[in-house]
Amino acid sequence: MTILPIRPGLEDETPYGAPELEVPARLNVNENPHPPSQAVIDDIAQAVARAAGGLNRYPDRDFPALRQALADYLGAESGVRLAGEQIWAANGSNEVMLHVLQAFGGPGRACLSFTPTYSMYPEYARDTLTDYVTVERRPDFSIDLEAAGERMRELRPAVVIVTSPNNPTGTALPAADLREILAVARGSGPAGADGAETDCVVIVDEAYAEFRRPGVPSALELLADNPHLAVTRTMSKAFGAAGLRLGYLAASRELVDVLRIVRLPYHLSAITQAAALAALAHREELMGQVASLRAERDGLVDWLRAQGLTAHESDANFVLFGPFADRRAVFERLLADGVLIRVVGPEGFLRVSVGTPEEMRAFRDSLGAVLTAG
Ligand SMILES: Cc1ncc(COP(=O)(O)O)c(C=O)c1O
Structure with a gap:
């Protein structure tokens, strides 16, 4: 038995995580x-075998080849040309966003986001001793720009996170709304070391961007005019490589250079x-599944x-x-049929x-039976 000197604030915390259950429809x-x-x-497998031959050496710390390949992928996916130096990557976009909070957050600083949204953001803030503040979305899950602007001007957050498409709602942020948030962010950051005005860093979390419907733009299009914007992406979702743990962001070179200060060496x-480079070479095949998942x-x-x-109308690969009356009971009844979904988002x-057509059939059969039984 021991009493460990747990950091104040962590005493009642539990590790984050959705249930990992072996069921037919996950x-x-x-x-x-x-x-x-x-x-x-x-x-x-071949690429990993080649890399294994050099495992006595540390890996490339700044991984220029992978950053260039990710920039090329974004160019093909969204039509926005970027240099490799504008890309940063880590073990999942979770770690990329943690780097942003490590670099720009910290004691006495705040991170603002718009709820309901992704449940990991408060954890990045907690782990970097950054205050976490939220503004509630409207009933249709759009962002109340007036409330957002007011809060940004009074709070002067170091980081604002907008999620588009948002999780768990599936809703995308209109480009005009993002433009307005980026404009308010100018000069609304915390005072710099010498008291100088700063811009808040705006993260647009585009983990699900590849699933957006035709005509919905990506925030990548706004990078050229907004050096305080960071657009995060991941290979975990559309790319079908969640097990790889590779997330990345696109931003100005200045912003990326700050992230290089806080990353652990050889992360x-x-x-x-x-593995990521080899997977990226197959992007067309992997992206081919996106169209059927959207349908x-x-x-x-x-x-x-x-x-x-x-x-709710969704631009992602999930639906809310x-x-x-008792959402937990519905979740349990689906689980009993081998269909695992998520209790998350607004009450009820x-x-x-x-999933695959077979998984969706299992979902519909199970939920249909629940609804019929009443
Ligand atoms: C909105 C959002 N952002 C980021 C992530 C993290 O993805 P990863 O760390 O696998 O890149 C997720 C995962 O579910 C997510 O829903």
């Missing part, structure tokens, strides 16, 4: 349900770098509405639906990830 953490093809597996292993999602929204439920609502 629809709770917004993964891509399709495993990589044999061709992708073979290329990754991205040679194995991760090799499955839109069909799911229609089906849920036909059952008399509210299902409800309301249920549940979130389901878009």
